[in-house]
């Protein structure tokens with residue numbers, strides 16, 4: 727697949743088929759994605775790969791936690807209040823997702839059920855969690871993690887696989903830490919679900935948006 731095609735056609739997948747991904751496929755993807763650049767080639771992240779019984783238990787416990795309204799305490803702080811121009815983009819994608827699922831704005835039960843699906847990784851059979859040494863500054867790690875993940879996502883897309891990074895996967899870090907045996911000296915950064923996309927699901931097909939280049943770029947010469 728052409729790199730340009732992978733870049734423009736990759737999208738976040740919110741409905742996965744109940745079909746596992748072979749361990750060898752995941753190994754190949756990670757091996758290739760490890761060619762992503764990193765600060766001083768430090769490759770600061772460690773990657774936890776969860777499949778099988780472990781991920782099923784994680785999905786169950788994460789789902790139960792959100793349905794019970796358990797307090798969330800992510801280890802990378804989440805933005806509480808967005809400036810208006812960013813909030814608009816955030817709200818817009820939320821509307822597109824809920825509209826594609828035919829969940830009305832005031833349908834609280836429908837929304838909670840959707841969050842439960844999100845916290846249980848939209849049924850994905852595999853999850854990779856990026857972790858970082860607690861003693862290292864987060865800012866540059868986050869750049870390195872982002873570069874790794876986009877490379878991983880594009881390679882996965884080129885194999886017909888789907889991905890979605892999910893803050894929702896790490897809002898209860900204690901669940902991941904316990905089930906996946908992540909030591910206390912590792913900060914849990916972000917989870918990315920991996921699996922075979924249900925290409926017929928409307929939630930995997932709504933029109934995605936980006937602001938124009940002119941609204942984001944300022945040229946100086």
Ligand SMILES: Cc1cc2nc3c(=O)[nH]c(=O)nc-3n(C[C@H](O)[C@H](O)[C@H](O)COP(=O)(O)O)c2cc1C
Nearest residue numbers: 736737738739819844890891892893894895916934
């Ligand atoms: C760091 C990060 C965290 C994300 N967390 C979530 C999440 O918790 N739930 C969700 O539905 N999408 C999540 N997303 C997916 C974004 O909503 C998505 O990337 C964005 O809307 C752009 O759409 P696209 O990936 O389809 O191009 C996350 C993406 C990133 C990069």
